[in-house]
Amino acid sequence: QITLKESGPTLVKPTQTLTLTCTFSGFSLSTSGVGVAWVRQPPGKALEWLALVYSNNDQRFSPSLRNRITITKDTSKNQVVLTLTNMDPVDTATYYCAHRFDYGGLDYWGQGTLVTVSS
Amino acid sequence: DIQMTQSPSTLSASVGDRVTITCRASQNVNSWLAWYQQKPGKVPKLLIYKASSLESGVPSRFSGSGSGTEFTFTISSLQPDDFGTYYCQQYNSYSTFGQGTKVEIK
Numbered sequence: 001q002i003t004l005k006e007s008g009p010t011l012v013k014p015t016q017t018l019t020l021t022c023t024f025s026g027f028s029l030s031t032s033g034v035g036v037a038w039v040r041q042p043p044g045k046a047l048e049w050l051a052l053v054y055s056n057n058d059q060r061f062s063p064s065l066r067n068r069i070t071i072t073k074d075t076s077k078n079q080v081v082l083t084l085t086n087m088d089p090v091d092t093a094t095y096y097c098a099h100r101f102d103y104g105g106l107d108y109w110g111q112g113t114l115v116t117v118s119s
Numbered sequence: 120d121i122q123m124t125q126s127p128s129t130l131s132a133s134v135g136d137r138v139t140i141t142c143r144a145s146q147n148v149n150s151w152l153a154w155y156q157q158k159p160g161k162v163p164k165l166l167i168y169k170a171s172s173l174e175s176g177v178p179s180r181f182s183g184s185g186s187g188t189e190f191t192f193t194i195s196s197l198q199p200d201d202f203g204t205y206y207c208q209q210y211n212s213y214s215t216f217g218q219g220t221k222v223e224i225k
Contacts, residue, residue, distance in 0.1 A: 037214070039163075047155075047163065047206055049214040060213040063120045096162065104210045105153040105168030112162065 002026035004036075004097050004110035011116050012087050018115060022080040022097030026108075029055050029075045033102030036080040038071065040093040041112075048093075052100060053080055087117045121146055123207055125217035133225045138194040140220045142207035147187050151211040154183055154192045157219075158203040166205075167192065199224055 008020035022036055029036065038050040051071040052060045061069050070083045080097060094114045098106035122145040132138050142152065154167040165174045167183035170190060180195045194201055202224050207217040 039216075046219045047157075047208075047216040049208070049216055052214065062213060062215075100210075103168050103172065104151055105165045105174065106155075106163070106208075107165045107168075107174065109162040 002099055002108040004099060004108060006095060006097050006110045006113040008095075008113060008115070010114060011118065013119050014088055014117060016087050018082075018084040018087050018091070020082045020084075020095055020097075020113065020115075022082070022110060024078050024080070024097075024099065027099060029053075029073050029078070029080070031055055035100035036073065037098050037100050037106055038080075038082045039096045039098060039106070039109075040091075041096070042090075042093040045093075050084075050095075051082060054100075089117045091115070092117045121148065121209055121211065121213075121215050123209055123215050123217035125205075125207055125220050127220060128218070129221040129223065131223040131225050132197050134197055134199055136197045138197050138201075138222065140192040140205055140207075142185075142190040142192065142217050144188045144190070144209055148209040148211035150186045151209060152183070152185070152190050153208045153210065154181075155206045155208065156201075156203050157206065163206065194222075197222075197224070 004024040035054040037052040053071045068085045094112040096112045097110045099108040124143045150170040152170045155163040157163040204219045
């Protein structure tokens, strides 16, 4: 049974760096073709794909956020960490991590964590 | 950047109706396209991957087709539980979601 859970701060100040951790179970990030993605959703708005790390450590980023995002994996801890620098109120959103299987869909999602950016 | 444009943005249909949503990519994404359903306050649910493959456990009334830049998602006979917002997602290299189509039951 695959599960994922996001953790991190619920409130950050403008210009700060957001660090979110995705802790998962039921799969290994050493399995070929598997990945963990981050997706966010501002309140009442559409989904926005942020980043993805594959089991081989190949990383993909949203072009619009490439210069603000890092994504790292710790295979031994079953964790993926997303950092987003220079936070702004427009970054207020529910942040999800999700399991990407080898045909590409995001088939398992965490419950999401709401991050508010406010001074 | 690859932009994904869905149409319509909203639709209202009756139970039993055939419902079709279109997703257009700004450049070729081959068949690397997925469809999701999201209900209010809930996590997105994968319905279709690789343009036309039905995710395990998803009812057969849901289907997808297309390749390249034009994709279609169809609900063959709309059911009361099918309300929600539907998103397409390309994953040809990085990934992008469409802006969503809200489906309401008349």
